[in-house]
Amino acid sequence: MLLLGDARVKQLAGSKLHWLRAPQTIVPPYAVLQVISSRDDYHSQGPSGLTDARVQIDAYADSYLGAKKLSDAILGVLSGYRGILSGVRLQAGFVDNRRDFPASSSGDVTPLFRRSADIIIWHSSL
Template identity: 90%
Template structure:
């Protein structure tokens, strides 16, 4: 699922305009220049029905958009959510069954002692998916 989301996001014109290909999982490389996004799976559950596993998994993915201004972080977050929200299709061998935005949060991304203070917009989205 991670490769599928990366492919989907880095192939979107609006996300590419705002962050290029700077979509990373778990953490960004140390010298990454903002704006950029960091995604991580917060939780993941396999789905079951009365006959056993359904083959579907739901993953809560946290998306953190970082930028030098609040509005730039919000724009990147909104662009990413626009791509993933409700998306259905097959990408990189994964069947994406739908993305459902759960919540959004604003944070200062750095402490007052940091050389380059950043803004962070965080959002959680539930991604239903299955392997082909």
């Protein structure tokens, strides 16, 4: 995975980056990634061959600063990245927004902090 090869991300989260759901017994800091929407691109001649995917990244930590640092490190790798990864050509990543949330729903008590961010990644098949 591209993110696990980055020294800063690795220092902050180790290998604790998960798609869709983190294990219940995980110790922070960690991140959960998920595709929340995806669209094919078209021009006047039909499909362009490009797709954009909105990826939500939720970084969790014991402190607000820890969650923010992990989120910023992940976005730093993906923002503007161009290259080939697992048979997909990544064209560019654009940070769309960042949000701060409690780590759980209202009524739950948890000591964790969560920074959520969306990045739009344009990609195409090889």
